[in-house]
Amino acid sequence: MRVLGISGSLRRGSFNTALLLHTAALFEAAGAEFAIYEGLRDLPAYDEDFDVKGAAGAVARIRAAVREVDAVLFATPEYNASIPGVLKNAVDWLSRPSLAESALRGKPVAVVGASIGVFGAVWAQADLRKVLAAAGARVVEGEVALGRAMDRFDGDGRLNDSSVADEVREVVDELLAEVEPDDPGALAA
Amino acid sequence: MSTTETTAVPTGTWALDPVHSTIGFAVSYMAGTFTGGFSQFDAVLADGVFKGSAKVASVQVKDPDLATHLQSPDFFDAERYPELAFASSAIERTGNRIRIDGEITIKGGTEAVEIIGEITDPIADPYGGERFGLALAAVIRRDEFGVSWNNPLPSGEPALSNDVTLIAELQLVKQT
Numbered sequence: 001m002r003v004l005g006i007s008g009s010l011r012r013g014s015f016n017t018a019l020l021l022h023t024a025a026l027f028e029a030a031g032a033e034f035a036i037y038e039g040l041r042d043l044p045a046y047d048e049d050f051d052v053k054g055a056a057g058a059v060a061r062i063r064a065a066v067r068e069v070d071a072v073l074f075a076t077p078e079y080n081a082s083i084p085g086v087l088k089n090a091v092d093w094l095s096r097p098s099l100a101e102s103a104l105r106g107k108p109v110a111v112v113g114a115s116i117g118v119f120g121a122v123w124a125q126a127d128l129r130k131v132l133a134a135a136g137a138r139v140v141e142g143e144v145a146l147g148r149a150m151d152r153f154d155g156d157g158r159l160n161d162s163s164v165a166d167e168v169r170e171v172v173d174e175l176l177a178e179v180e181p182d183d184p185g186a187l188a189a
Numbered sequence: 190m191s192t193t194e195t196t197a198v199p200t201g202t203w204a205l206d207p208v209h210s211t212i213g214f215a216v217s218y219m220a221g222t223f224t225g226g227f228s229q230f231d232a233v234l235a236d237g238v239f240k241g242s243a244k245v246a247s248v249q250v251k252d253p254d255l256a257t258h259l260q261s262p263d264f265f266d267a268e269r270y271p272e273l274a275f276a277s278s279a280i281e282r283t284g285n286r287i288r289i290d291g292e293i294t295i296k297g298g299t300e301a302v303e304i305i306g307e308i309t310d311p312i313a314d315p316y317g318g319e320r321f322g323l324a325l326a327a328v329i330r331r332d333e334f335g336v337s338w339n340n341p342l343p344s345g346e347p348a349l350s351n352d353v354t355l356i357a358e359l360q361l362v363k364q365t
Binding site for chain 2: 098099100102105106133134136137138139181
């Protein structure tokens with residue numbers, strides 16, 4: 001099983017990227033490969049004129065990267081009470097040119113988030129869940145709202161809060177379960 | 190003057206004429222009623238039990254993106270739950286009125302439902318067969334089946350109603 005992490009924050013010391021890095025060991029312990037997508041900053045602003053000609057370059061790369069994995073874990077900060085433009089732009093590219101062709105169609109996805117404020121990007125996460133579901137993804141319910149992110153990682157960028165670590169583990173487990181449901185009867189017929 | 194009302198449903202086995210039958214749904218959305226249907230479905234009345242099913246992937250609406258969205262986990266989740274199904278537990282007829290109690294399965298969830306409508310007496314059709322008609326409607330609450338997508342209107346009210354009317358106009362042909 002392969003899982004892709006996508007961070008909505010591009011900066012080098014991103015707490016959201018650190019949160020994704022923390023999940024790598026959890027996925028690997030469950031026998032899944034985990035990689036963080038590099039290249040969100042290379043995406044142009046969504047332009048249907050460009051898309052209808054057949055997307056190439058950065059767009060083709062992210063669509064292929066999402067298609068090739070079994071699940072995607074998004075980590076989002078919160079800008080102006082919602083999803084960062086760079087992340088929404090990536091979802092827009094992934095979901096087009098039509099919903100039938102959406103790279104996210106039927107894809108199990110989960111959303112976590114970190115912010116330096118106390119609320120842990122809960123609005124951005126809620127908006128991102130809505131957007132991903134509209135893009136056809138299979139969105140798991142779990143949430144990690146990591147507030148006051150500057151206090152939750154040690155000097156090496158490792159998560160130092162066990163209750164947050166438990167929440168992260170739950171979301172990872174839910175995402176893995178969504179890829180391989182316990183009840184195969186649900187997939188029958 | 191008194192009249193004798195028919196109270197029996199046709200006996201034997203009656204299969205769907207899919208060409209001359211439709212099933213669909215009507216749901217209040219924003220300022221009006223939105224309707225859609227399913228093109229692949231089946232129904233049979235056999236030994237007093239009425240059963241029906243529909244393929245979620247055959248959902249018919251005017252916009253292809255909406256059809257895809259309706260098949261996604263936000264709505265019916267066609268990948269995991271490809272069929273809608275109904276089976277009756279009791280059928281009551283008074284004159285041309287019919288009431289069918291049973292269970293409906295949507296998105297893997299099964300709930301009791303009461304269907305009401307009209308039934309016609311069997312007639313001879315031009316093809317040498319015998320057929321009767323059913324015009325049926327039932328109201329379900331979609332959140333009971335986990336079909337809970339919504340969007341708020343500026344007023345804060347939900348844009349899409351939780352109550353959905355299921356509609357069927359069916360012709361059933363006697364099997365020999």
